[in-house]
Amino acid sequence: MTYVSLTDGDREAMLEAIGVAGLDELFRDIPAGVRFDRELAFGAPLSEQEIVERLQGLADRNVHTGQEVSFLGAGVYDHYAPAVVDAILQRGEFLTAYTPYQPEMSQGVLQAIFEYQTVICELTGMDISNASGYDGTTVAADACYVAKHATGRQKIVLAETLNPQVRQVVKTYAPGFGMEVVEIPHRGGVTDADELRASAEDAACVIFQQPNFFGCLEAAPDLAAAANDAGALAVAHVDPISLGVLEAPGKYGCAIAIGEGQGAGNPLSYGGPHYGFLAAREEFTRRMPGRIVGETTDVAGERGYVLTLQTREQHIRREKATSNITTNQTLLALGGLIYLCWLGPEGLRELGETCMALSDHAKEQLSGSLLFSDQTTFKEFAIRAGRPAQEVVRAARAQGVHPGYPLGRDYEGLDDALLVAVTERRSIEDIERLVEALAA
Amino acid sequence: MRLVFEKSRPGQRAGRIPCPVDLAAAKLPGELLRRHPPRLPELPEVEIVRHFTELTARNFGIDTGFYPLGSCTMKHNPRVNERVAALPGFRDAHPLQEEEGAQGSLELMHHLQEMLAEITGLDAVSLQPAAGSQGELTGLMLMRAYFADRGEGETRRTIIVADTAHGTNPASVTMAGYELQKVETDPRGNIDLDDLRSRVDESTAGLMLTNPSTLGLFDEHIEEIAAIFHEAGGLLYYDGANLNAVCGISRPGDMGFDIVHINLHKTFSQPHGGGGPGGGPIAVRERLEPYLPVPAVVRDGERFHLDHDRPKSIGKVRAFTGPFGVFVRSYAFMLAWGKELRTMSEDAVLNANYLLARLKEAYDLPFDRLCMHEFVLSARGLKREHGVTALDVAKRLMDYGFHPPTIYFPLIVPEALMIEPTETETKETLDAFADAMLAIAREAAQEPETLKAAPHGRPVRRLDEVKAAKRAIVRYRFEDHPDLSGEQTASPEIQAPKGV
């Protein structure tokens, strides 16, 4: 029956070997007052076929990217993930393995994480990466915790052009850290470096995003310099898809690079699971949160991999740990690694250039509506629709096009604005349909 | 085995991007341009597939064999769950689309919330936290918000944690801005009530506890523990890591807990993925509901909504509504069990007690009681008489084709072996494992050197963790990558901690 593997004969023999008369005796330590003595209010057990039918029925009530031409982004994106990712992730040796605490049993996962750490360091120009964080929002909280202990300061400065959910998560974590949060408003869609410097005077860290939430390119080296001038750690929240064309944060003065990995190899999946990445300069090694894999040798001199620097972590350092994180997002990070291997450096560059070119083409077609017409953008840009964005979205979806994210959900005075994301999955024809849908 | 970078050849590639030919190239400001491309591997697809396949040959999962890690609940991961998680309606749904286009997801989440509330005996659920330890942190944030709202935020500074607790508990306490106190375990494996009473006062915010404990023992005084805390005005937090023992048998809400986190990747079959993803939803008593993360998934007749208007919410702990793909798998698992979910826990407890009965003569048993879904043995006798440690036993088990149990945890048991078989194992597997453990106990007496040099049959032998920590080589350094194989390793016998 369902997912148990004992026969009645087995159960009898086992009870006898234990030395109890019946199953109930195994629970005799549970006080009567806390026993649950009715049936759970669930339906009858379903067969596999019935489960699939039930779940298919639910899935059919969702709209997915195969059913409409989607320009919706705002942090997670409709990029193309190749079949080879799932083919590997579905292998049981990866899918059903636990955290690699016994390295002799887990060289596959350990080496894969080591390779993932390497590609993240390559993309971001940093020295050390962890094995992943929960998503692109929690890694920002992690970065603040590192900065707090590294600088001894209690203030966090966030650019308003940083993803609103990232900011909200940082604000949720900050009180427990004993830290306060300050935001710098955007100026014409980007962040002013002088304002940032002034705000960062007593800050532990400054977090900005590149490209930012509006899709605009910040003067990131200037923002990092401004943070450094003020003695705060410069933390860049970056799009992995952009790092074939945009400079690595480690090369322009950032202490920590973080971001959302979803676009690089994971499906949208209504918001998760995805993976966050966090990489830092070498001097922050002992403060790094999360799992880290290191290289070593075995007693026969063979190269091998192990979880290392574990004294940072909760299972050893307990209340003084660099984080409480245990289970992270390894399988999704592995998906990111496979995706980046499939792309290679040429592919990543071409992908970035394609997204930019398509997006610029869309901007040209919509040039009368651009919100930040002066700014260079990467794969997203903001437009004003002249009427409430929710209406525009509804009308466009009725024509099979999702035109983008209503910015009024997060920013004052932008109720008629939409954030339009153009990935490599959109064609010139798709863009024409967008223009038509917006004009209607 | 080579790294993927070592197999890379310039000019090779696997993927192609469809680039529209007539499009003008985009212009980037020079100072923002990438100067040097990232050194990603350059490989054709066949080499990528072979590389990762070679890695799988060096890895062991539940699909490979028995995996009795205590408090990890390594049960079989049903394949139908993968099929339903991959349905395009779920897999390709954008989380920020309007609610009309997400009714399937919202309904699934709402129903899952109801089921978790029923299992835990509590009133409201948030699915947002991404893992158990994030659920813990969220629960502690809820406590802060609750007490602050009652004007007790300044006075209630302390959380009490059992000395057998998983390390995430104290780490979460610090991240939440609380102070930590530890309470002792008595010789029967219950919380020491006298020690507890001496620590609880008006500065206590709450208790973090798992029941059954990491010793696999149900605390016989749980009702009294709850009374002690509630009388002092505190709250009780249940670490759901061991929930597999009690589903449909006893509910944390009925035990007196106010906040519970559930590990979907333990109790509810979400695959572990080598270290995640997981899911750590929390269930709370009604008075804590206003503080739950935003948005809440609510029902209005036949429609489901995301409610962002929650002025007392602690905020967000993760993007969107949580790891939705994990919910699909756990939901499918729970539908398969339906109202008979109790059998899952009954068989989990039966399997554990059977193994305990077979092993307790050959190994030391720190607490002479029936266990629940897991139990702790000690290899202390083997160490005293033959110099063989829990570490050696674990490494030798690999040669018998089993993943070792958890070792050196909980901290209060020296040379600990924490074993959790779960309900999905056959009696034949349990017997084979028990036979192996008994054989190892005999080998300890007759040929201890075989154990100390184990494992003999894995792709690598014992690894030098001291070298790894000192050298901290955490990425491939290409031309500058050191060759560690030539260097002297540490002494062949890598010592286990002697019980610090």
Next chain:
Amino acid sequence: MAAQESYPDELLYHREHDWARIEGDEAVLGITWFAQDALGELVHFEPPGDGDPVAKDGIYGEVESVKAVSDLISPLSGDVLEVNQQVVDAPETVNEDPYGEGWLVRIRLADPAESGELLDAAAYRALLAEQ
């Protein structure tokens, strides 16, 4: 290569497995053979800064092995005069020679009378026998 077990008679001991060698109005501090044996091979020493105050029974730094972290408990109060850089660079020195080259810090004593509260070698050995 770890040292042989020993507890030199000329040292004074703290029950948290730290030792002190009094030299006039200064003292040299370290951890005992028992402590380094329990931890295993050390991989990291986190020292205090020069000039930092240390308090009797207080924490003045940390040592780490692969699997454990241990606070360093000062047997005596004073100010840090010198940190043993050799141990910072090669923490395993403590395992090889816990009382000689493996010394951790030198301090100027704030209150020499505190040494009266420490254990002598015999008393420390007796404490270990009870463990």
